Each structure stands twice: as C-alpha cells, then as structure tokens.
Amino acid sequence: MRIAPRISYTNPTIIELKGKSYQAFPEDLSLFGIRFKEIVDSVKIGDDAIVHLDLNLDREVSLNGKVARVSQNNFVVIFKEDPEIIAETVGKYLTDKIFEFKRCPYCGQHLETRVEVCPKCGMYLDFTKKEVVKITKDIKLGNFISKLVHEGKMDYGSLCVEEHIEMVGTSEKMKKVFSLIRKFAATDYPVLILGETGTGKELTARAIHERSRRKDNPFVVVNCAAIPSELLEAELFGYEKGAFTGADKRKLGRVELAHRGTLFLDEIGDMPYNLQAKLLRFLQEGTFERLGGTETHKVDVRVISATNVNLERAIEEGKFRKDLYYRLSTLTIELPPLRERGDDVIVLAKYFLKKFCKELGKTNVIDFSDEALELIKSYTWPGNIRELINVIRKACVLSDKNYIDVSDLDIRYENINLGEVKEGILSLHRHIENLEKELVKKAFIISGGNISKMAKLLEVSRPKVYKLIEKHNIGKIEEG
Ligand SMILES: Nc1ncnc2c1ncn2[C@@H]1O[C@H](COP(=O)(O)OP(=O)(O)OP(=O)(O)O)[C@@H](O)[C@H]1O
Ligand SMILES: [Mg+2]
Structure with missing residues (x-):
C-alpha cells in the first residue's frame, strides 16, 4: 500500500544539478518527490537538485530536493521542502487531479464531490493542508492507519487498498473467472476481456494488473470509444x-506512460481500422514512433483489452483486423452477465447494502424483505453490476424503514422474470373463482353429491352449497 498517492506527471521539466540545467521527462509525482523517465548525464545519488515544475498555478514552482535513487532507466528526486510549501504546490496539484479523475488513489472509490477523507477507505485526500502532508510524510504507515482508526475514520475491516481489489462472487462461473485472473496475472501475454456492459471488465483488468509483477507500475486506461478517432x-x-498545428511541445503517449505497467484498451472494438495495424506492430515488437517523429521507441507494456461488441462479427463486417484479434485474444476471459451468476446477485446486493448503509451512516438498515430479495433474484439486470449498485444505493438513500422493501427498489417492471405476466394473468378475482369451482367440484365428487356432506367439507351452510353448485354448473343434485 502506498502512503502518498503517485500521479502521472509528464510535462517536460527543467532540473538543475550541480548548477547545470537539463531538460528531463518525469513519469510521476507524489508528495515525497518526482520520478524521471530518462537518465540525465552523470546524475548521482545524493546530488542536490532544483526541480522547476509547471503545476497549473499562476507561477512556475521551484522545489529543492536530493537525488535518492538512480537505476538504469530512471531516477528519483526527493523533495526537501517544508510541508507548508509542499501543500501549496504539489499537494494542490495532486488534490486537484484526484478530484478531476474522481477516483480515490488508494482504493479506487468513485468520488462525486471533493471530500477530505475517502468515504470508502478513510484515507486523507486533501493534500492542500500542511498537517495532512506532514502526517503523510512523517508517520509510518502502521501508525498512520492506527491514527485514523482511533479517530473513528477507518476500521480495519473496511480497509481496501489498491493491491486488494474487492471482487465479489461465489458462483461456479465467477470462481472460474477468479482462477483465470490469478493464472493470467502470472504471465505477460495480452488478455481480452469480454462481457456485457457493467459486468466488471475494467475491475477484472485492474485485478490482473494488481496481482501481476507490474503492480507497482502504472495501470493506464485508454477508452477507444471516448477519444475521437483522429486524436x-x-x-x-x-x-x-x-507534428501538427498546435503541437507546441512533445507529448508522451499512453503507451509510454504505461512503461513497465499495464495498458488497458477499453472498447477495443471501436478502434479505427487504420490504427489497428499500428497497434498490432506494437503488440508484436513493443516498438512505435511518436507522431511526427522518426525515432523508434521500445517500451515494456502488457496489454489488456476489453469489449462488449462481438469482435468475430466485426471481423466478418471488415471492421476489425483478424490478425489483431488473434494477437489480442491469446488469453480470454468471458464475464457472465449477472443474471447467469445464480445466488451471486443476492451476495452482491447484501454486500453493497452493507457498504452503502455504512457510507450513509444508516446503521439501522440491516437487510432486505423476502419479497425484495425475490424481486432482486428475478430481475434480469440488463445493466449488470453497475445497475445493481445504482439500485441498491438509491434504496439505501430512500428507505426510512430498517429494511429494504420492494417499493424501495427502482427497477424496470418489464425486466422482471417471474414467468409470463400478461394483462389479467394476476387477476385475483379470476383466480379465486377458479379455485372456488375446483373446491366445490372436489367436494361434490368426494361426497357423491350429498349436500350435507358437501356443506361440512366446504365449511359453509347448505343453502350456500346450492348456490355454489348452481353458479359453477356442477353435476346432478341429490337430496341427503
Ligand atoms: N464482482 C464484482 N464485485 C464487486 N463489484 C463489482 C464486481 N464486478 C463489477 N463491480 C463494480 O461494478 C461497477 C462496474 O464495473 P466495471 O466498470 O468494471 O464494468 P465494465 O464491464 O467495464 O462496464 P462498461 O462496459 O459499462 O464499461 C464498478 O463499480 C465495479 O467496481
Ligand atoms: Mg468499462
């Protein structure tokens, strides 16, 4: 687990080492320091450094530091500034980025608004405060967590950190998925993840990354459907x-940012056809050229891709390259839709109920009514786990009882699978009439049409028996 979050930072940066200035290319930035991608001539551990950063403030920021680590391909400068200065500069930049990405850097929790503390893992997220920078920098992780626990901001049970992504499932189909995740994490081959919307494709990709030898390096996401094809x-x-009008400085691509880590190509089915050839070459050789450049670069990146479209059909339609498909799908994971995961839907519903009630401080809501559980089980969940999350979250907010009932579940009636529910099929009146006829007929047969016996069996009066027989037009009447 990381004490301070690291955030990708790739603006070309001037660094002064022993009075000389160099241009260097950083990889990432944290409250502690900055990591540079390429080695600057003669950099040595212990050298004093001044790093000039562009942190979207109205001024350039110069921070003093010391070179702390030099390896073959990168070096790290640790900042020597007071927490107050770090909070105003790097702290502000990190905090803004965290809320721009809307994701807790420790546990991945989605963050809708700016909060001081992550509602899920309880870690401090406001690094513009010098106290937070100070404890984050000074206190060893164990003490840091105990401090939060003592303040009631975290309990050990809820601690979910990057390395441990919670993926819930007990069905046979999901056990198979978990086993594939573990097996695939041990290799460097491409993985293709298939599944309907909301089935957990991105979560699965992250789970593979977090269990792989690359886990301390970046997990870089590219959504091929969200970025215009020309960009x-x-x-x-x-x-x-x-390289083109407006390209006023060099920019590293996501492929380079993912060096030694994992590149997640989401919605791969939407990748433009002409770019697919370039991706194929990159997959085969690990090499590429930047746009407008002639130099060939090589990086060490593992590629995981995902899609909810049928790639085989896309190949037939000439929209997707067959050779790329074979390369991407060496290892494939198919995520089953929620409706095919048996009791997992209940396990997940209870898991999210507990989680959201805790987040909302609703300690009194403890369970679902039996009818609500039946509805959850018989609904077909076209939006899968994402839809389940939204429905349960809303129910937790709306419910003012100590349990969740059918009326709290905002789900679409047409997707309930309780057998065929056509108009009139649930008519109470018709069902009662039919049942009445059945019972009168049975009593008639058993008693051989004897009115007194029938009255006893049906527990009604003799005149009522006459009426019922007439109403339902049953057999011959024999006076008893
Ligand atoms: N097995 C699971 N256990 C717990 N949470 C899950 C599980 N599967 C998915 N989720 C959660 O469901 C949400 C949707 O998952 P994710 O974004 O990975 O799905 P996706 O298949 O990538 O969806 P889309 O196709 O819409 O992009 C996320 O909040 C994720 O954390
Ligand atoms: Mg996704």
Whole structure:
C-alpha cells in the first residue's frame, strides 16, 4: 500500500544539478518527490537538485530536493521542502487531479464531490493542508492507519487498498473467472476481456494488473470509444513538437506512460481500422514512433483489452483486423452477465447494502424483505453490476424503514422474470373463482353429491352449497 498517492506527471521539466540545467521527462509525482523517465548525464545519488515544475498555478514552482535513487532507466528526486510549501504546490496539484479523475488513489472509490477523507477507505485526500502532508510524510504507515482508526475514520475491516481489489462472487462461473485472473496475472501475454456492459471488465483488468509483477507500475486506461478517432493515435503513441498545428511541445503517449505497467484498451472494438495495424506492430515488437517523429521507441507494456461488441462479427463486417484479434485474444476471459451468476446477485446486493448503509451512516438498515430479495433474484439486470449498485444505493438513500422493501427498489417492471405476466394473468378475482369451482367440484365428487356432506367439507351452510353448485354448473343434485 502506498502512503502518498503517485500521479502521472509528464510535462517536460527543467532540473538543475550541480548548477547545470537539463531538460528531463518525469513519469510521476507524489508528495515525497518526482520520478524521471530518462537518465540525465552523470546524475548521482545524493546530488542536490532544483526541480522547476509547471503545476497549473499562476507561477512556475521551484522545489529543492536530493537525488535518492538512480537505476538504469530512471531516477528519483526527493523533495526537501517544508510541508507548508509542499501543500501549496504539489499537494494542490495532486488534490486537484484526484478530484478531476474522481477516483480515490488508494482504493479506487468513485468520488462525486471533493471530500477530505475517502468515504470508502478513510484515507486523507486533501493534500492542500500542511498537517495532512506532514502526517503523510512523517508517520509510518502502521501508525498512520492506527491514527485514523482511533479517530473513528477507518476500521480495519473496511480497509481496501489498491493491491486488494474487492471482487465479489461465489458462483461456479465467477470462481472460474477468479482462477483465470490469478493464472493470467502470472504471465505477460495480452488478455481480452469480454462481457456485457457493467459486468466488471475494467475491475477484472485492474485485478490482473494488481496481482501481476507490474503492480507497482502504472495501470493506464485508454477508452477507444471516448477519444475521437483522429486524436486516438496521438493519445496512444504521443507526438513530437511540430507534428501538427498546435503541437507546441512533445507529448508522451499512453503507451509510454504505461512503461513497465499495464495498458488497458477499453472498447477495443471501436478502434479505427487504420490504427489497428499500428497497434498490432506494437503488440508484436513493443516498438512505435511518436507522431511526427522518426525515432523508434521500445517500451515494456502488457496489454489488456476489453469489449462488449462481438469482435468475430466485426471481423466478418471488415471492421476489425483478424490478425489483431488473434494477437489480442491469446488469453480470454468471458464475464457472465449477472443474471447467469445464480445466488451471486443476492451476495452482491447484501454486500453493497452493507457498504452503502455504512457510507450513509444508516446503521439501522440491516437487510432486505423476502419479497425484495425475490424481486432482486428475478430481475434480469440488463445493466449488470453497475445497475445493481445504482439500485441498491438509491434504496439505501430512500428507505426510512430498517429494511429494504420492494417499493424501495427502482427497477424496470418489464425486466422482471417471474414467468409470463400478461394483462389479467394476476387477476385475483379470476383466480379465486377458479379455485372456488375446483373446491366445490372436489367436494361434490368426494361426497357423491350429498349436500350435507358437501356443506361440512366446504365449511359453509347448505343453502350456500346450492348456490355454489348452481353458479359453477356442477353435476346432478341429490337430496341427503
Ligand atoms: N464482482 C464484482 N464485485 C464487486 N463489484 C463489482 C464486481 N464486478 C463489477 N463491480 C463494480 O461494478 C461497477 C462496474 O464495473 P466495471 O466498470 O468494471 O464494468 P465494465 O464491464 O467495464 O462496464 P462498461 O462496459 O459499462 O464499461 C464498478 O463499480 C465495479 O467496481
Ligand atoms: Mg468499462
């Protein structure tokens, strides 16, 4: 678990070492320091450094530090500044980025608004405060967590950190998925994850990354459907200064940012056809050129891709390259839709109920009514786990009882699978009439049409028996 979050930071940066200035390319930034991607001549551990950063403030920021680690491909400068200065500069930048990404850097929790403390894992997220920078920097992790526990901001049970992604499931189908995740995490081959919307494709990709030898390096997401196709190539492979109008400085692509880590290509089915060839070459050789550049670069990246479209059909339609498909799908995980996961839907519903009630401080809501559970089980969940999460979260907010009832579950009537429910099929009146006829007929047969016996069996008066026989037009009447 990381004490201070690291955030990708790739603006070209001037660094002064022993009075000389160099341009260097950082990889990431944390409250502690900054990591540079390429080695600057003669950099040594212990050298004093001044790093000039562009942190979207109205001024350039210069921070004093010391070179703390030098390896073959990168080096790290640790900042020597007071917590107050770190809070105003790097702290502000990190905090803004966390809320721009809307994701807790420790546990991945989605964050809708700016909060001081992550509602899920309880870690401090406001690094603009010098006290937070100080404890984050000074206190060893164990003490840090105990402090939060003592303040009632975290309990050990809720501690969910990056390395341990919670993925719930007990069905045979999901046990198979978990086993594939473990097996695939041990390799470097591409993985293709297939599944309907909301089935956990991104979560699965992260789970593989977190269990792989790459877990301390970046997990970089590219959503091929969300980036306009003409920008996707530049986003993936980067560009050189002057590559096109507006390219006023060199920009590294996501492929480079994912060096030694994992690149997650979401919605791969939407990748433009002409870019697919370039991706294939990258997958085969690990090499690429930045847009507008001639130099060939090599990186060490594991590629995981995901889609909810049928790639085989896309191949037939000439929209997807067959050779790329074979390369991407060496290892494949198919995530079953929620409606095929048996009792997992109940396990997940209870899991999220507990989680959201805790988040909302509703300690009195403890369970679902039996009818609510039946509804959850018979609903077909077209939006899968994402839909389940939304429905349960809303129910937790709305319920003012100590349990969740059918009326709290905001689900679409047409997707309930309780057998065929056509108009009139649930008519109480018709069902009662039919049942009445059945019972009168049975009593008639058993008693051989004897009115007194029938009255006893049906527990009604003799005149009522006459009426019923007439109403339902049953057999011959024999006076007893
Ligand atoms: N097995 C699971 N246990 C707990 N949470 C899960 C599980 N599967 C998915 N989730 C949660 O459900 C939500 C949707 O998952 P995710 O974003 O990974 O799905 P997806 O398949 O990528 O969806 P889309 O196709 O819409 O992009 C996330 O909040 C994720 O954490
Ligand atoms: Mg997704």
